[in-house]
Amino acid sequence: MRRTRITGAIALAATAALALAACSDDSGSGDTGGDTGGEAEGGDSVTIGIKYDQPGLGFMDGDTPTGFDVEVAKYVAGELGYSEDQIEWMESPSAQRETLLSTGQVDMIFATYSITDERREQVSFAGPYFVAGQDLLVAADNTDITGPDTLDGKNLCSVTGSTSAQRIKDEYSEGVNLLEQPGYAECVTALTSGQVDAVTTDDIILAGLGALPENAGQVKVVGNTFSEELYGVGIPQDSDQCEAINEAITKMVDDGAWQEALDAATEGTGYTPNADLNPPEYEPCDM
Structure with missing residues (x-):
């Protein structure tokens, strides 16, 4: 299916009114939503699932989450109207991600969550925000x-x-x-x-x-990759925030915050992301 380059691709269609509508009418777990003015509308917090054991991506250092996934999550949450102190972090092991979303325990998951057709049978995805191998x-x-x-x-x-x-x-x-x-x-x-x-x-x-x-x-x-893993934002199937999340990721790429977060996450590891695949193309929300 056709995919669209994330940088600038939805800018033509996105208007302030649409962004506000997308962000203020969340139906994920019943306690998320917001506008772009910095005040959460529809709840006092948003619960975001991350990994706790992946240095550079999602890692819980004491009580402080760190990593690239965390920085993307904080940026997206901010665009949805949540400040950092309104984010509740929840550990989301690989085997539990679909359950956490389908039961409403989390509103979004940023946890090196590869988009697959099999997983789409249980959850929905926004993004991707990164392509690994x-x-x-x-x-x-x-x-x-x-x-x-x-x-x-x-x-x-x-x-x-x-x-x-x-x-x-x-x-x-x-x-x-x-x-x-x-x-x-x-x-x-x-x-x-x-x-x-x-x-x-x-x-x-x-x-x-x-x-x-x-x-x-x-x-x-080893340095011999043999797949393309599209890291998506896991959301419940009945969520209407896919477009708003994609717009937030687009803004993060365009203003340089995405690259800054990635550089900080990979500094000193010797790892160089595939420049032909990153920033990634996003998957249309109507798939």
């Missing part, structure tokens, strides 16, 4: 694993609820042995202890994990 994390001295087709007989770790490891088994290395862990930190621990030979997820996530002081020098990203 699936890759592998291996021991720093590993020269045997060079891509997803070199994993037969190897042990591969991914997080419960993620589709990344099963994709490798289905499409590249039927003989790979899969191990699931509740979080990425546990997968990297399994890697550094020799329990598994590789960890798989998106390249930007692996880069953040590899850059942690406790992992530095022990692991490396």
Whole structure:
């Protein structure tokens, strides 16, 4: 289906009246909404799901959330009329994201949430706001694993609820042995202890994990991506805020805040996002 370049593509159609209408009539979980004037209309807070264990993307440092996903979430919430102190953060593990949205426990999810047709059967998406690529994390001295087709007989770790490891088994290395862990930190621990030979997820996530002081020098990203992962904003299926969220992402890209947040999130990791795919194209809300 046709996709439209996010930068400037909806500016022609977007008017202040439409933006106000889209933002002030939310039907997600019954307690979100707002206008563009900075005061939330329809509720005193907005609940946003993020990851707590992905350095550089969604990471809870004490009581403070940090990372690129967090910065995009704060920007979008601001455009929807919520100040930062009106945001309630909720941990959203991969296996629980659809449930959290469909039961109204969160209003939006920014959690490296790849847009897929299967997930669209349960939730809706705005965005995407970033395009990553699936890759592998291996021991720093590993020269045997060079891509997803070199994993037969190897042990591969991914997080419960993620589709990344099963994709490798289905499409590249039927003989790979899969191990699931509740979080990425546990997968990297399994890697550094020799329990598994590789960890798989998106390249930007692996880069953040590899850059942690406790992992530095022990692991490396293979650097051979084999997918395009469109990070979308998860919203309930009955939400009417898709267009408003897309407009907020467009504004973030156009005013430079998107690039600033991405640079801060990836600084020192050695990771360079695919410039041909980022900033990304957004998916029309009427898909």
